[in-house]
Structures are given as C-alpha cells and as structure tokens.
Amino acid sequence: MRHAMMAMLLTTFGVATVTAAWAQDVPGVEICTAEKDMARRTGCLQSNVNFLKTTMTQMSLDNQRKLDATTRQIEGLKAAVVALQKRVDELQAAQKKADPATPVKDGTKDGKDAGKEGGEGGKK
Numbered sequence: 001m002r003h004a005m006m007a008m009l010l011t012t013f014g015v016a017t018v019t020a021a022w023a024q025d026v027p028g029v030e031i032c033t034a035e036k037d038m039a040r041r042t043g044c045l046q047s048n049v050n051f052l053k054t055t056m057t058q059m060s061l062d063n064q065r066k067l068d069a070t071t072r073q074i075e076g077l078k079a080a081v082v083a084l085q086k087r088v089d090e091l092q093a094a095q096k097k098a099d100p101a102t103p104v105k106d107g108t109k110d111g112k113d114a115g116k117e118g119g120e121g122g123k124k
Helices: 002-025 040-098 114-122
Strands: none
Touching: none
16 A cells, blocks of 8 residues: 555656656746846846747748738739629620610600600690
C-alpha cells in the first residue's frame, strides 16, 4: 500500500514537473518586471520582442493572403457583372427587333391618345 501511494505521489510530482517545463517553453508575452537580474530581465524583454515580431509577421502574411483572395474575388465579380450587362443589352436589342415600336405621335408611344385628342379638337 505504501509503495502504491509513493508511486502515485512520484507520478503526480513528475507530471507536475513536466507540465511546468512545458509552460516555460510556450512562447508568449511574459511579465519581465519580476526579474531582479538585469541579464534575465533583458533576455525576457528580448523574448517578448521576438514573440511579438513573429506574431506580427504571421498576421501580416495572413492578412495579405486574405486581401489577395478578396481582390481575386472582386475581379471575378466585376467580370461577371460585365458579362451580365452585355447579356442584358443583347436581350434588350433582341426585344426591340422582335417588337418594333409604332411611330410616336404627340408624345405617346402607340398613337391611341393622339387620335382622341384630334377628334375632340375637330368637333369644337
């Protein structure tokens, strides 16, 4: 029983030690004001600078990739709009050819109202 408890204690202590070692290897911004030795404080600050520089570089590259992808998408959409506008123009031209408008008289398209006005004017 004692050996089992001792093994459990050592295992727990070993896991805690490994976890603490891992925590030190994780890059990130550290609070350097707690360091008393100037060499350690300088190293801590330099580590922070390196981490921030790396992070900014990665974010800059990621944002540039996103901008490039968006630019390509915008260009594709512009081309689609041009093609659709061309198609609309073609359809409108075909519609005008298929249904020619009658001559315009007195500002009306089909001349029906113009005949009524002319008839009334003659009776007066």
